[in-house]
Amino acid sequence: MPGFFISNFGKIELDNFRNNECVTDEWQIDGVFCARNTLNKFLHDKVFAEGKECFIIMEGVLLNKAELLVDYDVETVEELVSSMYLQHGRIFFDGFRGSFSGALYDKAREEWVIFTNHYGDNPVFYYTDNTGCFAFGSQVNYVLSALAKEGVDLTLNMDAVYMMLSYGFMVDESTYAGEIKRLLPGSFAVVNKFGEVKVDSYYRPKEYLQDLSDWSDEEIIQEMDRLFQRAVLRGLSKDVEYGYGHLCDLSGGLDSRMTTWVAHELGFAPILNVAFSQSQYLDQLIAQEIAAYLHNEFIFKSLDDANFIFDAKQIVEMNFGLSLVAGITGAESFMRRLNFNSLGMGHTGQMGDVVVGSFLGSADELDDFRPGGNYSNKRVERIAPPMTRGYVDREQYLLETRGFLGALSSHFVRRNYTEVASPFLDVDFFNFCLSIPIEKRANHKLYKRWILEKHPEAAQFVWEKEGAKITSTKLSRLLKKCMRGAKRMLTKMRGGTPISSMNPFDVWYKSNADIRKWIDEELVRERPTCPSYVRAEIDSYIRDSSTLEKMQALTTLLAIDYYFGDASYGGLGAGMEQPSKEN
Template identity: 35%
Template sequence: MPGFVTIVSNSINFNKINLNYRSLKEFKLDEITINKTYIARYTNKKFLDDKMFEETNDFFIVIEGVIFNKKDLMNSFASSSYLDLIHKLYDNYGETFFKYFKGEFSGMLYDKINGKYIIFTNETGSKPIFYYNFNSTYIFSSELKVITDILKFNNIDFNLDEIGAYFLLTYGYMLEDYTLIRQVKKLQAGNYIVLDKDKMKIHSYNTIKNQPYNSESYEKTIGKLDELFKYAVKTQYEKDDEYQYKHISSLSGGLDSRMEVMIAHELGYSNCLNLTFGQNGCLDEIVAKAISSDINNEFVFYSLDNGNYLMDIDEMLICNDGLILYSGAAHVLSALKNINFEDYGIYHTGQVGDAVLGSFINNVNINNKSKIGDGAYSYRLLDRISDVVYNIQYKYNDEEIFKFYNRAFNGAINGDWVANQFTEFSSPFLYKDFFDYALKIPREYKYEERIYIDWINKLHPNIGNYKWEKIGIRPTNSLIKVKLYNKIIRRIFFKNRIESMNPFDYWYNNNHNLKKFLYSYINKNMYLLDSYNQLKKDCISLCDYGTFFEKTQVMTLLGALRLHFN
């Protein structure tokens, strides 16, 4: 993940830091040493005027990402420059100056006057921060691998966190602040770190809430959703225009991506490339091609036939540090490597739209606790970590909030971390104003995505004219229609058609080279678990008796061990 690293230490050798291990893309690299502090950034060369690597007499500031409301803030604070804006925000609001940003960002401010460091990420944690704290050495980095490399180069011991390993083998991603390294944690969404006179403390500046406060009618709620969504799309597309970039968006047969693409079209944004990937002939290809053709967008389909892209595991793990199931976003990497991003701006997606509008809730009751295993890819080894998971879930009053902080902010972000190797990313569903409003809509409105479907059919019927890949027919709240199609028509007339974007089991059973690679990779790297007897036995069992996905969970763990320990 492109970003930055800050090291505060009297013992670390700053000359033994390697930030050039990537092969995916050339990054912009800047470095500076101030007293006992080393600061570097390694960022993609896009939207550089939104990023910052600057020193003044009072502080040093590094900002990574895009700030969608930067111009508005500069106008509000009568700022002569971006740096002047930071000065005024910090003077007025102190440690939480950054909470007025809206965008995909992270950063660090070193207050030279007071000897204080402030390290922050946005309210969804989309730009990750990992941190190491031991014996008066502090390392903060956008990538876990940067930290493990620094520790290795300086002969500092670190170990596998077996709880993190079991999270990967069950959920397919980390929970809360866990990583695969016992000595390194991840800063959670909406939090920031203050390091002041050798004392480090974590604070919260934003907590997502879903207690319904909305007393508006159903129709007015739909109208407000539409208003906020259009504003989010407009704000994110205007960032492209600000830099004179063309637009690029993912598009599939789902609702989320088509909402983002087609609302952008309604708002007048043209010169847009729609990118779709999947098995040839899948419903995602058919629907996306029809939408792009009807609104006159450019269209590129990248075929994933045979699943050979799944053999590029090590390249994929560089993108997500081995903290998320590699097969969940390897197709995104395979496709984006074929795009020349020189003329394109933000990679626009419909990330977690369904979750924001209801798919994370199982009933209409508020304070409905999450169950152990909710959101997991595999249940076979849950008993190994059930006590840990229970204690984590106990902190959350509601399943929806638990799933956002963990499944969404630690798992679904996988594809965005891939895109960030090439450019910046965004989803209007996660734009703060829309997200905060949508979460507080009454649950009975959101249950089974009722309001989402009605929003489309009432205000944007043209968007509902295409099949929804999830149910095989046009978006509808009629359970009778859905059951009729899936139980009768789909089974009889389309039983031999491969409708999935990623038919993993089909590829595994029909692509001999892929199957051979999987077993070879697992067998060649299983020795990395020799020091963890039970964990090794469990991984072997998953490989022998598990599904294709469970095999790739083991592969992700083994690949992560190669990445961080070899």
């Protein structure tokens, strides 16, 4: 994933998956090497420049840039950053909206401020030691390359192994190398002139709640709709600013539907909608119907062959093994084939159902701090209990782990091709929705009312989750569910493969001999990077496990290769000490 690198180790070469599509720059200041290797898109939102008082790096996009330039009476992002830093100090970036990261060097103070965005999908990884050496980078391999150059020994982080084998993603700042950490969403680091690093938080969900006790439901829906429309406007206006076409995901769910629907209502056109699923599954059929109704161009990527599974190693190179390789499904293989020269950001509906809705079914679950959001229970007891990490309630825990650290890791992969946005992740909209009592948000009650009252035409299409329109009665939904179950059973009795989900991994594993053979062989293949104690854990996953659990085990193995394998083996850890004992 393109980005930047800062270290007092000296110069390294930054290697991206798409180097030929990147712009490169280098700078040295006060003994620190700085470089960027950024995607050649949205360059007026990015900065790599030295000013009189500061050196500034900005990566990603600022969706509220136009508003901020007016508010601070400046003309460029470089001037904007300088002005906001002067007025607001170290956490000036809290006022930015979008997927961004960056760094600022204050020459007078001789200190760096290095930051990621509110929800961390524009990540920063770092290494520091007690001698004052440090390295920060947008990609894990940037940091790995610097450590290999310096001969720094790395140790395998077993917490990361157990997180992947249970959750399918990291639930804290861990990477597979114990010495390399990730800046958590809403966090920043301050590095002083001695190389000492202090990490702090500037944003966590549920810390900025409004008191809505005197608001009627109508007032809440009105404000929610206003903020959502502004979020959509911010996102798609970025395409217009650069003369790009609009690219929006579309499925059978409500989230991507509302992104596309409101964009259409705001006059953005033409829109290219893309969908990924098994052929003839509801995600294809509903998305195709909506796109036709809105007169949008529509491209469907069938996942019937499930060949994206063979791209597992490449996905690990893009997401650094921090999330299940199967999480991105066929989106990466599809993006690989698109011409992004004329296309703008990838607009999604990420996390809509858990902010307009909720991870929870009722307020009674708020104080339940049992592990949650995990794909497997086999090793979840090896992970520290959730309540030890300072969450105010279960909803915050799930938003920060399953949401930010899990679901949004797919943006790591997407950002190799273009920048990504979801209006549901607009911080202003996000904070307002979390201020709404869970009783109103749970089970999509408020979500449905919002659509019916503000965008009623969007309700005329079936909702994939329930196989019925949101206007259907409970009895009608129950009957449709029973009919779908009967149809799947009949198909199975006739020897066919029932279409039961968007990504039916067990079906693919059972019905596709090539996939089954490849997964099984990859899981047992001898790997010089894998210690015996990890191999024992993996072997237990080979026996008596779901296909998804097998993919968790495979992700673990490929990630260890990536962090600790030598160059000839395909890894990045040339010259590093191989893990030999459990840490």
